[in-house]
Amino acid sequence: MSATIRDVAKLAGVSVASVSRVLNSKGYISTETKDKVEEAIKLLKYEPNQVARSLTVKKTKTIALFVPDITNPFFSTLAKGVEEQANSKGFTLILCNYDESGGEKNSHIDLIKQKYVDGIIFAAGKLNPRDAVKIKHSKIPLVALDRIPDMETECVIFVDNYKGAKMAVEHLLDMGCKKIGHIYGPQEISTARDRLLAYEDVMRDSPLYSPSLMTSGDFTIESGIEATKTLLERHPDLDGIFAGNDMMAIGALKALHRRGIKVPEQIAVCGFDGISLTEVTNPELTTVAQPTYEIGKLAAESLIKFISDLYFNEKIIKLDASLVIRESTKKIGVKL
Amino acid sequence: MSATIRDVAKLAGVSVASVSRVLNSKGYISTETKDKVEEAIKLLKYEPNQVARSLTVKKTKTIALFVPDITNPFFSTLAKGVEEQANSKGFTLILCNYDESGGEKNSHIDLIKQKYVDGIIFAAGKLNPRDAVKIKHSKIPLVALDRIPDMETECVIFVDNYKGAKMAVEHLLDMGCKKIGHIYGPQEISTARDRLLAYEDVMRDSPLYSPSLMTSGDFTIESGIEATKTLLERHPDLDGIFAGNDMMAIGALKALHRRGIKVPEQIAVCGFDGISLTEVTNPELTTVAQPTYEIGKLAAESLIKFISDLYFNEKIIKLDASLVIRESTKKIGVKL
DNA sequence: GGATGGTATGTAACCGGTATCCTACACTTG
DNA sequence: CAAGTGTAGGATACCGGTTACATACCATCC
Numbered sequence A, B: 001m002s003a004t005i006r007d008v009a010k011l012a013g014v015s016v017a018s019v020s021r022v023l024n025s026k027g028y029i030s031t032e033t034k035d036k037v038e039e040a041i042k043l044l045k046y047e048p049n050q051v052a053r054s055l056t057v058k059k060t061k062t063i064a065l066f067v068p069d070i071t072n073p074f075f076s077t078l079a080k081g082v083e084e085q086a087n088s089k090g091f092t093l094i095l096c097n098y099d100e101s102g103g104e105k106n107s108h109i110d111l112i113k114q115k116y117v118d119g120i121i122f123a124a125g126k127l128n129p130r131d132a133v134k135i136k137h138s139k140i141p142l143v144a145l146d147r148i149p150d151m152e153t154e155c156v157i158f159v160d161n162y163k164g165a166k167m168a169v170e171h172l173l174d175m176g177c178k179k180i181g182h183i184y185g186p187q188e189i190s191t192a193r194d195r196l197l198a199y200e201d202v203m204r205d206s207p208l209y210s211p212s213l214m215t216s217g218d219f220t221i222e223s224g225i226e227a228t229k230t231l232l233e234r235h236p237d238l239d240g241i242f243a244g245n246d247m248m249a250i251g252a253l254k255a256l257h258r259r260g261i262k263v264p265e266q267i268a269v270c271g272f273d274g275i276s277l278t279e280v281t282n283p284e285l286t287t288v289a290q291p292t293y294e295i296g297k298l299a300a301e302s303l304i305k306f307i308s309d310l311y312f313n314e315k316i317i318k319l320d321a322s323l324v325i326r327e328s329t330k331k332i333g334v335k336l
Numbered sequence C: 001g002g003a004t005g006g007t008a009t010g011t012a013a014c015c016g017g018t019a020t021c022c023t024a025c026a027c028t029t030g
Numbered sequence D: 001c002a003a004g005t006g007t008a009g010g011a012t013a014c015c016g017g018t019t020a021c022a023t024a025c026c027a028t029c030c
Helices: A007-011 A016-024 A031-044 A050-057 A073-088 A106-115 A129-140 A163-175 A189-201 A221-234 A248-257 A292-309 B005-012 B016-024 B031-044 B048-059 B072-086 B108-115 B129-138 B161-174 B190-203 B221-234 B246-259 B292-309
Strands: A062-067 A092-097 A119-122 A140-146 A154-159 A180-184 A214-216 A240-243 A268-273 A286-290 A316-319 A322-323 B062-067 B092-097 B117-122 B142-145 B154-159 B180-184 B213-216 B240-245 B270-273 B288-289 B316-319 B323-325
Touching: A007 A016, A007 A031, A031 A214, A031 B062, A050 A240, A050 B048, A050 B180, A062 A073, A062 A106, A062 A292, A073 A106, A073 A129, A073 B072, A092 A286, A092 B072, A092 B108, A106 A129, A106 B092, A119 A129, A119 A292, A129 B092, A154 A163, A154 A292, A163 A180, A163 A189, A163 A268, A163 A286, A163 A322, A180 A189, A180 A221, A180 A248, A189 A214, A214 A221, A221 A240, A221 A248, A221 B142, A248 B005, A248 B062, A286 B288, A292 A316, A322 B031, B005 B016, B005 B031, B016 B129, B031 B240, B062 B072, B072 B240, B072 B292, B108 B129, B117 B292, B142 B292, B154 B161, B154 B270, B154 B292, B161 B190, B161 B240, B161 B323, B180 B190, B180 B221, B180 B246, B190 B213, B213 B221, B221 B246, B240 B246, B246 B270, B292 B316
Parallel strands: A062 A092, A062 A119, A119 A140, A140 A154, A154 A316, A180 A214, A180 A240, A240 A268, A268 A286, B062 B092, B062 B117, B117 B142, B142 B154, B154 B316, B180 B213, B180 B240, B240 B270, B270 B288
Antiparallel strands: A092 B092, A286 A322, B288 B323
């Protein structure tokens, strides 16, 4: 169908090796042959076959992104960052909606393993052990989010969750909150642990501190609603909620609204992540924003650099989150 | 590094052809050799190299999804449907965040063209002419959303936007609204046109109908806010808004809230799309929900079927949208 | 008993690139 | 002038599969 390198070689009256040299600007080539080859390429509308190329070089200019749920705005923002960076470097992105439970369905890892994917960005919280072994065994370079690097071909990017969470709780205190509850996420996930830890460290000294001010959620809106109900039952005099992520904070907002509790007047609410949803709630939600898009971009950039040069400039990259103050914590006339 | 088909053949004491036959359950094979081969495969932990395979069969078990913005919940939901369906069929998904403006950056189409991508799902609104030609020329099977099929290798899936919009406007009338404004989306996009058309058809007979009840937006929250301001200036007695999509409806909600106008008591608001955001607004938003996830699933299913059998069961698939009634239109004590 | 046909398997060309190796020429340079 | 070096380009093995073709055996059938 479409032209091959041999067609080009024939038309230009040179060998395939010379065409290849022109294509890759590699090796010695006279300007004369170079021109002839380029002429032939144009004439035949030749485009090199990437698959054939990949077979020998064992690279495909393709990276894979693993996310737990692309529907979650945090991950779609991340994906956008990754995709745009990858594209700008001539890479193609494979999207894997990774459900750690695995089950009997096709494992994404099996599917991509023999496709010579150049690298993986792993943004899903948990990795099931079977898949972890597969990845490690495959030696595919990896950039992970929020975990400890344990192979050579691995780089980790993470946001300082502890510091971010600390800012959030301190902000609530600044706004005059005394009795602040925390809805924490699944403790298998390190980010959730760090946020809880920061909350405890800040609050421990408070005279009103109590373990019953902390309750669990699973990062969904629904769990935020439930957790808020629980907190209100335990502490009717609650005046602040720090949720482990934005989705649960939105749940809190919903639960409070249903009970007719005014935010922020009666209870201030703060989330974590900085997803775009926080701008559409009413009241708009104060949150600790992660530079999500940038994380994606940076992850792709680091990975591609590794793929090209085979080393990571930095194995651990730490970023800061920033507090975005909105209506949900703006108590006017803070009483001291 | 890892075992090849020749290693397996050698260990099993057969030819590579026989191994290939076992691998693809194709051609005659005695149970005896089959067993030997399978034994060798297991022993060597052999996994066929997909790239080498692709080179001859010219297929990669890969499909590409083009979306204008993965960050938009509508498209991420779609993507999830596509991804899960593709994965279940052993296919891998390439995500292309397609910005029709193109610019000078790498064209996704160029990037995937020579990678033997088996098919494309095109969900981005506009396709720039240069890329359109490229796709058509490449003969890659395509499933498109909301457009007219114009090649053999094309199938189109679309939701009956007209009917859906009609339901929305009629619902607003049912709720007692008399003066209903419409914020329409970019008219180059057919879905936006159909929704506007339905609005006009339903409202034309109303005594209060006026072209000034229609104003434009660009499908973003911000434009929804602006459009709502415009409508309110023109018609202070407005009592209903039908927005061309959910994002603009959310903008409307915001604008109304800022002016202290109560929804739905004073003005009822209805969106279109059924994105998950509509459940987090306050009040929750009535919307015409598209079966977004299912569309994605169906698109992938049709495409993969075409790739396998080389024909589409149906070239045009029409789906229905459904009205999801929530707080934003629940006028109690409808006056007649 | 030779022709026909289904079953089983091996050989090698092929897909379309890359890369190694080799030849060849034109220069320095000691 | 022989040796060394930089430049140019051809021939071809190779990557790891698939598949067309050839071969061979064993039934069956007229």
